[in-house]
Amino acid sequence: MRLVVARCQVDYAGRLTAHLPMATRVLMIKxxxxxxxxxxxxxxxxxxxxxxxxxxxxxxxxxxxxxxTVTAKAAKGQTPDTLRILIDEMFHDSSHNLGIDPGLQKDGVEKHLQELLAEHPATLAAGLTLVRREFPTAIGPVDLMCRDGAGLSVAVEIKRRGEIDGVEQLTRYLDLLNRDPLLTGKGAVRGIFAAQEIKPQARVLAEDRGITCAVVDYDALRGLDNVEDRLF
Amino acid sequence: MRLVVARCQVDYAGRLTAHLPMATRVLMIKxxxxxxxxxxxxxxxxxxxxxxxxxxxxxxxxxxxxxxTVTAKAAKGQTPDTLRILIDEMFHDSSHNLGIDPGLQKDGVEKHLQELLAEHPATLAAGLTLVRREFPTAIGPVDLMCRDGAGLSVAVEIKRRGEIDGVEQLTRYLDLLNRDPLLTGKGAVRGIFAAQEIKPQARVLAEDRGITCAVVDYDALRGLDNVEDRLF
DNA sequence: GTGTAAATTTCGAGT
DNA sequence: ACTCGAAGTTTACAC
Structure with missing residues (x-):
């Protein structure tokens, strides 16, 4: 790792063309x-x-x-990338041996939200029970496949932030699932769109398609599950 | 701007929880x-x-x-963010006055592609002429609204990379546009999905919906327009 | 490897 | 201020 502070001008050409006028900046060379x-x-x-x-x-x-002059090998069907850095004056220049990084450990993303909802499906709608997680379909897995109190199938799509493309995704699943007589025996498959936050346009589209929106309280779910000991 | 090289351990808590074990890294404090x-x-x-x-x-x-300890003000409805950096040994520490950066000048993104296609709609399909750019609908503007040789309306959606969500977007526009008798007078509104590169799945979905796919050659369009003098 | 979806996305434009 | 769409997105994961 080399760290340089310099007054420089930068030009990039590749997927687009970009230019940075002469000014003092930090250059990091990995x-x-x-x-x-x-x-x-x-x-x-x-x-x-x-x-x-x-x-x-x-x-x-x-x-x-x-x-x-920094050059990358051209990706297929793309212009080759080039970065040109013209250095007017160098104020600092040092090199450091960092070694390999052990990497980041994460917790709390969509996957975890899915685990929590799989354990507590009734928080989405009264009487809901889990059939299976990652229910497979021809166009990809449905996050949660459930059954409601009346025995109807319910497909649940989970997002951290509920936007329009998530509703589209669930709609595609529902179209497909409703062609399966094994699932639609007692009536059409319902959809639930679950997210920590649902954007207004996504909500409108979902409701227009008969999909139920459920805003999920991540912390409350965590509390139900008593997972404090999973934290660092 | 302060540059530090140190053996450190990092813990983040906020929108998620993350942990970096002790190792040597570069810390940049702006x-x-x-x-x-x-x-x-x-x-x-x-x-x-x-x-x-x-x-x-x-x-x-x-x-x-x-x-x-780095703390940010909590965003509404979110847990407050905290970053804790425990420093075991510091190998380098320097500060630098950079001043304000004049900022990046860009060229070559979707907007420019839209300008070029607006000037040369016939490159998408023979006989196509422009009605207007950013044609307004209730759910957002259509990139280009055109008319073909037969007087039929054609909605064009432009993407740099054509993926499945772009086809969904165009489908939503077409659904809406086809309810407008002013546009459908001579027949249903057609759709053209234009991109520099179209993913196979997006192509299949588009064709399944009767949408025409058009792969756009950005450099060739540029040539038509003689815009070399716009470059740096 | 290809393709799809998520991201502590960030960034910019428009309302 | 908020919302929506694009990004030289990057990153992770499934097929």
Whole structure:
């Protein structure tokens, strides 16, 4: 890992064309040759970058300034990517041996929400019981397949944030499931769209299609499950 | 901008819970208090981070090691975010004044593709002429509304990469447009799904719905338009 | 490897 | 301020 602070100008050409005027920035060159150009603001996204695999070549511009050329192998059907960094003045330059990182351990994403709802399906609708998780269909697995008190099949799609594409996804599943006589024996398969937060447009579309929306309280579910000991 | 190289352990709690075991990493602390934890690989995304606005407080752990606590104000309906960085050994520490960045200038995204196709609709289908760009509907604007040689209305959806959700979007527009007698006077509104690249599944879904797929050659369109002088 | 869905997405435009 | 759609998205996972 090499860290450089320099006044530089950056030009990118590849999937698009982009230009950064001369200014002072941080350049991070990772062991795999990837390069990140950061300013003193914004979020974690660099102003410009080059993803691995790529190679950095140090050269000189016409007027004798240092110029880095970072090139990546062209993906099929794409223009080859090039990042050109022209360095006007270097204020800092240091290299560090970091070693391999053990990596991130995560908890709390959709998968976990699915586990919790699989254990407590009745929080979605009274009388709901689980048939199986990841119920397979020809176009992909349904998050939860349940049965309600009347014996009707209920397909549940779970999202952290409920947006329009999640409703589309559930609609595709319902179209398919309702062609299966084994499931529709006692009546049409119902849909429940469950999310921690449901966007207004998604709600409108869901209700227009007869899909029930359920806003899920993640913390309350966690409480039901007493999973505090899973935390670090 | 402060750059630190240190052996550290990182714990995040907020929208999810995440943990990074003790290892050597680069810590970037930006002027707005945001923090990035980078390893010597991966893409531009940090292993862990805290987005602005947030504040860093330097303290000590129980055993006397340096500990940074980064806190962000809780977003509505969310758990407050906290990033705890326990520093075992610091190998590098430097601060730099970068100033404000003039920012990135871009070219070549979907908007530009839409401009080019608006100028040359006939490249999508022979005889096609533009009615208007961003044609408004109740559920959002159609990228291009055109008319074909026979006087039929044609709705065009433009994507850089054509995936299944783009076809869904166009389908929703067509459903709606086909209820408007002003548009369907001479026959049903047709759909064209235009993209630089169309995924096989998206193509199948589109054709199943009677939507025409058009693969767009961006460079060729650019050539028609003679826009080389727009480049840097 | 290809394809699909999620992300602590981030970013920008429009209302 | 909020909402929606795009991103040089990146990342993880299933087939």
């Amino acid at each position: 062991a795999d040759g990837s390069v990140l150009v950061h300013s003193d603001g914004g979020s974690y996204k660099p102003l410009n970058w080059m993803s691995p695999p790529c190679t950095v070549r140090e050269g000189q511009s016409d007027d004798g300034r240092v110029e880095w | 002027a707005d208090g945001s923090v990035l934890v980078h390893s010597d690989g991966g893409s531009y995304k940090p292993l862990n981070w805290m987005s602005p606005p947030c504040t860093v407080r330097e303290g000590q752990s129980d055993d006397g090691r340096v500990e940074w």
